Amino acid sequence: MLRSLVAWSLSYRLLILALAAILAGVGTYAFLKLPVDAYPDIAPTQVKIILKAPGMTPEEVEARVITPIEMEMLGIPRQQNLRSMAKYAIADITIDFDDGTDIYWARQQVAERLSGVMGDMPSAVNGGLAPISTPLSELFMFTIEGPLSLEDKRSLMDWTIRPALRTVAGVADVNVLGGYARAFEVRPDPVALAAAGLTISDLQTAIHAGNRNDGAGRLTEGEGALIVRAVGAVKSVEDLQEQVIRSSGSRVVxxxxxxxxxxxxxxxxxxxxxxxxxxxxxxxVIALRGADARLVVEGVKERLDSLQSSLPAGTSIDVFYDRSDLISRAVGTVESALLEATILVVILLIIFLADWRAAAIVAIVLPLSALITFITMRSVGLTANLMSLGGLAIAIGILVDGAVVVVENIVERLRHVDDKDHRPRLNHIFRATSDVIVPVSAGILIIALVFLPLLTLEGLEGKLFAPVALTIIIALLASLVIALTLVPVLASLGLKSGHHAEPWIMRQLMPRYRHLLAGAFARKKLVYGCAAGGLAIAVIAYGAVGKTFMPTMDEGSVVMQTAKLPSVSLDHSVKMDLAAQRAILKNVPEVTSVITRVGTDEIGLDPMGLGEADAFVTLKPREEWRGTKDDIVESMRSAMHQLPGAEASFTQPIEMRVSEMLTGARGDLAIKIFGPDLATLSTLAADIQTTLSGISGASEVMTMANDTVDYLEVDIDRLAAGRAGMPIDALQDAMRAKLEGLDAGMVAEGQRRTPILIKGDDSLRSDPDRFSDLMLRTADGNLARVSDLARVSRVEGPVRVDHENGTRYALVQAFVSGRDLVGYVDEAKAAVARDVPLPAGYSLVWGGQFENQQRASQRLMLVIPAALLLIFLVLFATLRSLRASTLILVNIPFAMVGGILSLSLSGQYLSVPASVGFIALLGIAVLNGLVLISCFRQLRDEGYSMADTVRLGAERRLRPVLMTASIAAFGLVPLLFASGPGSEIQRPLAIVVIGGLVTSTLLTLILLPILYERFGESSSSQADGTTDAAPNKDAQHV
Amino acid sequence: MSDVLLTLYCAAADGELIADHIGEAQQTMVHLRNEQVFGRDFADASPSERVMGQLRRCALEVIVPHDAIAPLVASINALGRAAPVRWHTVPILSAGRLS
Structure with missing residues (x-):
């Protein structure tokens, strides 16, 4: 079939050229229109329910809101996990679905069940499903600057900017934080209320009843009609003041x-x-799941520009986080690496082929394969991101392999064409290409096969590395098709027949290699010893190399998370944040701005307590830094140490959200302690926190399980309340009205909707004793003190209550720095098992980033052997020889030696990207082995003795082996020196492949000939001078 | 008037067309053979024949009177063919039928 494809291509050369041009055009269009983001979509199908329960404590939220909803939600089909968190006044329920579940279907399931249970919720509870977003959806953040008051800024944001931005395509919502949201406040005077014989409930009912516009129908007037409109809605403070609450005869209140x-x-x-x-x-600005981040940010910027002219004088919008910066830098890193790699590859091709025409023909494979990959990516919905483009960058040196072999064979055949040969030139090219179809396609198939295991990864690592594997496999298949179609066509048009001089580099290398090989054959035991020694060193180095899940990508921004006393007031928390900002700006000159958000946001997507804050720190350009980013973070940490009462930890915007998405927690390591009793969970969490803090490498260990806040507990005395004629719910409503406020309707002011709240006096909120003495009017019309109706006492209670799949748990989070994560976790597990005994009914689950690493390792351990088996089958099908196939596979461990050693010497950890490097290395090592052994078998068939075969074959295949190895290695060199965002992920991979290729190539060229001479054929075959099986005719002309 | 054996070598795709034409023009039988030609001269070859290095030809043989050759060749030349046709004649020295 492939032979026919080559013949067809050469027969219709113009058509092939036209198709290539069309593909290049469509590919360029696809690249320009490809959705671009920094990361692939790593979010699972996740539905969030966020409910606000004004005034409710975490335990009340747990009992009255979360538990009924959890009971309803457990058992939804395709549900993977159900997490809940109860905090003061907020319930946050997250339901993860199986990968691939349609988000709209999932939301429908949740919405149906939620609507069924919402009727059972306390009346003040409001909210619902969160927007269809992912943790990576926070694309754009800004503040309003200018002379306006905080109230006016908030109104401007709520009623002008937010509605305008919500209409931008791809925007799910705009979260508004800070300032004061305008409300009509009704502050009742208890004495006046009592004198008038009114209750809070009377006020609420009267305000609701007196705030309505309505229609009454139509009146006929002659031939026309009049529509009757009854205007009674509240428009102003005065309207509210005039609202009659009670009338008695001519007297009104x-x-x-x-x-x-x-x-x-x-x-x-x-x-x-x-x-x-x-x-x-x-x-x-929160983007919709799946939206093109770059387009959304562009749309938001355009809309903000158009709004700028309508803003009040002196008011401006100050952007402090713009995802498009990160996207362009991350994608730019890979794009420049791709460009540099292409240039390096072309230079190498010219050096090795000594024929610029041949080099140019091979080089065309690079852009065309990439463009075909972009077309495929667009059609299957892959975005251009750090990982998918990184896949292309990794593959760049491998993509040309097929074309190199084809062109080299064509050049070689044309070199031997003389005047006596009257066969058509097209026939020579066809035969040269046909000769290498099997090894080329088998080689590319093998490299594609080694990347298949990545497609089986699950969880975060699967979502990150599936695009890498997909792009590599697509690009490789595209390069194979190009190598067998366009490359022969271009060779037929561009290459010259006749004798070509041996390239300079080969003239230099060949005598040295010949000498080295002769020396190796003379000292076989030394070669075996060196190889075994290398393997032993690699095994030792493997044990010593640290293991981690993923290198941290430098997003360019720093997020400082501060934890204060949970019982801190909002005002004091704000003061502490301001002090922290001043300290950082004073002590860390690289910091240009710090924006801190404390407490809960408007939508409730990030429900933090008043003691928790996220500070977005923007930095000066890198060239103005005194040291590294770690140094800056260390300076900030030192600055924060000067401030008592605030504990700081450092992360980055996307990293923070990804951690939260995966485990509901932030941290490299998240330990969940499951059990029924909050007090026991707190004790266990504290013990584990202490244990983890004592292990080297722990930079921050924290738990909120043993954090408590002070409660003023009003334990209602049923008898006293009953005697005073105060029903329990009326007493609770009256107290809430004094502090939190009671909803009493809405005032429509044009497009604005301003709530009416019945609230107590502000001074009451800062005086607990006065609250205990608060006079409330009972239903009987009497006045009663709160302390007469209930026992008022100060107690401590939990800050939050967490659930997973309906069970309570306490969380301990640890950040690890200066040490590999797996080593830390191993030590931590042993220490916790030794020092923290668990009571019956309690269990531990170890999660966080570490969990991903463990899962990825386990999966790769299972799938890589399966891939090796597949590779072996392909080799066997190609070579039809068990011995030859086995010998090629034997080459693999030696290839790994250089990878492990280079990883160890560079101080990098064995991470998932490094594992991908080993996978790529495996493919290249097998390909080189196949190239060499195919040649040995061909020479044996031509009648050479075994001794001559291995020497002559190794010399003949020196150029292709060196070419494929050096092109693959140099193709990765730009990734080694790249410094932009994302380079941290690509670097370990490049180190592994480059280091591995050095040992792999050496061993292919020296050890493999020796091994083939010894084990390549059975002794009887050697005596007969024949190979051990019928050779595959196509495989003999590599 | 003596008869001659006219042999035409044409592209395989043109074989049936030319055979039909000769059959109609001469009202005689035409022998048609498919042949593979490993030739040295690829001037008549199509691109795919050049690629494969072999010409897939059709040989047509017909016995016609000598003076019919010129008009017959002219009429074949006028046919819409895919590739050039080569031809030659040899005299029929004797002929017969054995039953």
């Missing part, structure tokens, strides 16, 4: 008589501060 009505704000659950100067209002 208006709202203004029993309450102060003012413009205020809804209760704040969080705030934003900037640069130590004060509070700010922040907007955060």
């Amino acid at each position: 208006r709202l203004g008589d029993v309450a102060d009505v003012t413009i205020g704000s809804i209760t704040r659950y969080g705030a934003v501060t900037r640069d130590g100067k004060g509070e700010a209002v922040q907007g955060l």
Whole structure:
């Protein structure tokens, strides 16, 4: 079939050239239109329910909100995991579905069940499904700067900027944080209420009833009609004040008589501060899952530009996080590596082939394979990102292998064409190409096969590395098709017949190699000893090399997470954040800006407590830094040490969200302790925290399980409350109205919707004793003190309650630095097993980044042997020789020697990218072995003795072996020296492949001939001068 | 008037067309053979024949009167063919039928 393809291509050369041109055009278009992002879509199908439960404690949220919802949600088909978190006033429930589940189907399942249970929720609970976003959806962050007050900035954000940005294609929502959200506040006077015989509930009912516009129908007037409109909606503070609450004869009680009505704000659950100067209002653009991040950011910027002219004088929008910066730098890193690699490959081709025409023909494979890959990526929905483009960069040196073999064989055949040969030139090219179809396709098939295991990876590693494997496999297959179609056509048009001089490099290398090979044959035991020694050193180095999941990608931004006392007030937390910002800006000159967000955001996607804050730190350009990014982080850590009461940990925007998405926790290591009792969980968490902190490598170990907040517990005395005529729910509502506020409707002001809240006096919120003495009006019309109706005491309670699949758990998180993660976890597991005995009914689950590494290792351990078996079958089908196939596979461990040693010497860890490097190395080593052994077998068939065969064959195949190895290695050199975002992921891979290729090539060229001479054929075959099986005719002309 | 054996070598694709034409023009039988030609001269070859290094030819043989050769060759020349046709004649010295 492939032979026919070559014949057909050469018969229709113009058509092939036209097809190539069309493919190049379509490929360029596909590349330009390809969705671009920094990372592949790594989020599982995840549905989040976020419910706000104003005023409720975590335990109340757990009991009254989360537990009923969990009962309903458990058992949804294709559900993988159900996590819940109860915090003060917020319930956050996350449901992960199996990979591949349609997000809209999943949301529908959740929405159906949620609607069934929402009726059982307390009346104040509101909220629902979070937007269809992923942890990577936070694309763009900005603050409003200018002379406006925080209230006005918030209004501008809520009612002008947010609605405008929400219409941009791909935007799921715009989260608004900070400032004061405008509200009509009704503050009742308890004495006046009592005098008028009114309750809070009366006020709420009256305000609701007196705030409505409506229609009454039509009136006929002659031939026309009049529509009757009844206007009764509240428009202003005055309208509210005039609202009659009760009338008795001619006497009326208006709202203004029993309450102060003012413009205020809804209760704040969080705030934003900037640069130590004060509070700010922040907007955060969240992209829809699957949206093209670059296009969304472009659309948002355009919309903000168009809004700029309509903003109040002096007001501007200050962007402090723009994902498109990271995207362009990350993609730029890979693109420049691709370009540099292409140039290096072309130079090498010219050096090795000594024929610029041949080099140019081979080089065409690179862009064309890449363009065909882009077409395929676009059609299967792959985005251009760090990983998929990285796959191309990895493959660049391998892509030309097929074309190199084809062109080299054509050059060789044309070299021997003389005037007496009257066969058509096209026939020579066809025969030269046909001769190498089997080894070329088998070689490329083998390299594609070695990447197949990556497609079986699961979880985060699967989502990260499947695009790498897919792009490599697609590009390799494209290069094979090009090598068998376009390359012969171009060779027929571009290459000259006749004698070509041996390239300079081969004239230099060949005598030296011949000498080296002769020496090796003379000292076989020394060669065996060196190889065995290398293997032994590699085994030792493997044990010593640290293991980790993934190198950290430098996103260019730093996020500082601060943890304060959980019971800190919002005002004090804001003051501490401002102090931290001032300290950092003063002590770390590389920092240009710090924007800190404390507490819960508007949508509730990131529900933090008042003691938790995320600070986005923007840095000066890299050339203005004094040291590395680690040095900057260390300076920030030192600056934070000067501030008591705040513990800082450092991460990056995407890294932070990815960690949260995977485990619901942040940290390299996340230990979940499952069990029923909160107190026991807290004790265990504290013990484990202490144990982990004592292990070397732990930079930050934290748990919130033993954090407590102070509660003022109002334990209602049923008898006292009943005697005073105060129902329990009325007492609870009255207390909530004093502090949190009670919803009393909405005022429509044009497009704005401003809530009406019944609230207590502000001074009451800062005086717990006064709250205990608070006078409330009972249903009987009497006044009663809170402390008369209930026992008021101070107690401690949990900050949050976490659930997984319906069971409570406590979380301990650890960040590891300066040490490999797996080593730390191994030591930690042993220490925890020794020092922290678990009571019956309690269990531990070790997760976090480490979990991904373990899962990836286990999967690769299973799949790589299967891939090796497949490779062996391909080799056997190609060579029809068990011995030859086995000898090629024997080459593999020696190839790994250089990879392990280079990894060890460079100080890099064995991570998933490094494993991908080993996989690529395996493919190239097998290919080189196949090239050499095919030649040996051909020479044996031609009647050479075994001794001559191995020497002559090794010399003949020196050029292709050196070419494939050096092109593959030099193709990765740009990744070795790249410094942009993403280079951290590619570097270990490049180190492994380059280091491995050095030993692999040496051993292929020296050890393999010796091994083939000794083990290549059975002794009887050697005596007969024949190979041990019928040779495959096509495989003999490599 | 003496008869001659006219042999035409044409592209395999043209074989049936030319055979039909001769059959109609001369009302006689035509012998048609498929041949592989490993020739040295590829001037008549199609690109695919050059690629494969062999010409897939058709040989047509017909016995016709000598003076019919010129008009017959002219009429074949006028046919819409895919490739050039080579031809030659040899005299029929004797002929017969054995039953």
